[in-house]
Amino acid sequence: MALPPLEPAEAIQQLTQRLAPIGVETVATSAAAERVLADPILLDRDSPACDCSAMDGFAVRAAELAAGALPVVGECRIGEPPGALPAHAAMRIYTGSPLPRGADAVIRLERVDEAERVIRLQAGTTVTTGEDLRRRAENAAAGDVVVDRGVELTAASIAAAATVGLGSLCVHRSLRLGVVTTGSELERPDASDLPPWRLRDSNGPALAAMFGGLPWIDSVELQHADDSLEELTTVLAESLQRNDAVVLTGGVSKGAYDYVPDAVRSIGGEVVFYRIRARPGQPTLGAVAGEKAIVGLPGNPLAVLTAGRRVLTPVLRRLAGHATIESPTPQVTLEAWSGKTLPLTWWRPVRLNAQGVASLASLRGSGDVCGPAATDGFIEVPADTSGVGPYPYYAWRP
Ligand SMILES: Nc1nc2c(c(=O)[nH]1)N[C@H]1C(S)=C(S)[C@@H](COP(=O)(O)OP(=O)(O)OC[C@H]3O[C@@H](n4cnc5c(N)ncnc54)[C@H](O)[C@@H]3O)O[C@H]1N2
Numbered sequence: 001m002a003l004p005p006l007e008p009a010e011a012i013q014q015l016t017q018r019l020a021p022i023g024v025e026t027v028a029t030s031a032a033a034e035r036v037l038a039d040p041i042l043l044d045r046d047s048p049a050c051d052c053s054a055m056d057g058f059a060v061r062a063a064e065l066a067a068g069a070l071p072v073v074g075e076c077r078i079g080e081p082p083g084a085l086p087a088h089a090a091m092r093i094y095t096g097s098p099l100p101r102g103a104d105a106v107i108r109l110e111r112v113d114e115a116e117r118v119i120r121l122q123a124g125t126t127v128t129t130g131e132d133l134r135r136r137a138e139n140a141a142a143g144d145v146v147v148d149r150g151v152e153l154t155a156a157s158i159a160a161a162a163t164v165g166l167g168s169l170c171v172h173r174s175l176r177l178g179v180v181t182t183g184s185e186l187e188r189p190d191a192s193d194l195p196p197w198r199l200r201d202s203n204g205p206a207l208a209a210m211f212g213g214l215p216w217i218d219s220v221e222l223q224h225a226d227d228s229l230e231e232l233t234t235v236l237a238e239s240l241q242r243n244d245a246v247v248l249t250g251g252v253s254k255g256a257y258d259y260v261p262d263a264v265r266s267i268g269g270e271v272v273f274y275r276i277r278a279r280p281g282q283p284t285l286g287a288v289a290g291e292k293a294i295v296g297l298p299g300n301p302l303a304v305l306t307a308g309r310r311v312l313t314p315v316l317r318r319l320a321g322h323a324t325i326e327s328p329t330p331q332v333t334l335e336a337w338s339g340k341t342l343p344l345t346w347w348r349p350v351r352l353n354a355q356g357v358a359s360l361a362s363l364r365g366s367g368d369v370c371g372p373a374a375t376d377g378f379i380e381v382p383a384d385t386s387g388v389g390p391y392p393y394y395a396w397r398p
Pocket residue numbers: 181182183185186199200201202203204249250251252253254255258280281282283297298299300301303366367
């Protein structure tokens with residue numbers, strides 16, 4: 001039975017919901033930056049773990065200092081256990097020092113006059129209970145989740161892991177991506193002296209540049225198959241064996257040599273969608289083979305860039321354990337609109353200026369490899385829409 005073309009978001013949803021994260025491993029916290037957390041980071045104790053001072057100054061009882069001068073009788077050192085504040089007295093204290101028992105405020109240095117180890121409030125200054133204190137557990141309590149699973153670890157979340165004493169973290173295994181280009185007309189990117197009817201593969205390098213080197217991608221393996229169902233089936237099966245997901249380019253449309261749908265089925269893949277209501281990239285195919293994902297992109301170079309970025313990214317993020325299948329998507333406004341209105345989603349390459357305003361690239365069509373080269377990404381124009389936007393913006397690098 002022929003599958004109906006889907007809206008891009010629906011296609012992405014249907015494929016990603018068939019997939020699960022590929023597995024986990026343990027890495028040193030110091031090496032976990034940008035990896036995807038698999039187990040939440042929980043606080044081992046309250047933060048802060050005791051009441052402490054937020055300023056350099058004096059620990060006091062606010063009412064006593066408001067009433068008059070107080071002798072400075074001691075010091076609360078940072079990193080040492082808190083003592084007790086005697087009645088009618090102040091103790092010197094530092095930012096982060098534990099608060100002595102009995103104190104209820106810290107008065108910062110610049111708000112008192114100090115002479116001969118006696119402090120008094122400066123004229124016009126007041127002191128209130130609770131002032132300049134960090135209360136035990138005011139940041140978070142023991143057992144609280146500080147970083148949830150599925151989050152890409154940042155400097156801030158690594159700091160949280162360190163503060164709770166985690167020397168290693170459970171993260172999702174990073175992904176092995178296979179790229180299979182198809183087409184007997186293709187030569188390697190370094191081929192020279194080509195006759196005009198042959199062309200160099202640009203789709204393989206484009207996908208390698210889009211996904212290669214992302215912290216949650218382990219490797220991108222490039223392979224090629226000529227236009228033969230047998231060869232394509234063999235190369236696809238091998239690529240699937242070695243990789244967690246395989247993306248193919250070309251051979252997916254209606255031509256006599258478009259073998260991708262048949263090859264996917266013959267290796268036991270289940271096609272989830274075939275064709276999306278978006279341009280360029282309409283003949284995109286999504287399939288599952290066991291726990292692995294297969295995405296068939298059309299051969300046109302611009303379709304590979306747009307559908308690759310928009311459809312493949314969520315699939316890979318899902319396999320790599322991200323809690324969200326797309327990172328936050330900025331909205332951009334166009335400097336000016338040009339062109340017709342399409343009855344389907346239109347992915348249009350743009351360049352951004354320093355203010356984040358987008359200008360549309362002028363392109364000859366989805367076979368144009370040159371026009372997109374000077375763009376930063378593309379906007380997603382909904383069906384039957386025109387005007388300057390704002391529109392969701394997708395940078396070429398996810
Ligand atoms: N009768 C129809 N014809 C076409 C339809 C259709 O619905 N009915 N769809 C058109 C659309 S839209 C697209 S997109 C293309 C996609 O076709 P294929 O996925 O089968 O891609 P190919 O025919 O294999 O290649 C298209 C084009 O891209 C060049 N190509 C392929 N691979 C590479 C590569 N790795 N590097 C650079 N260039 C590549 C290839 O030489 C072709 O010129 O079909 C339309 N036709």
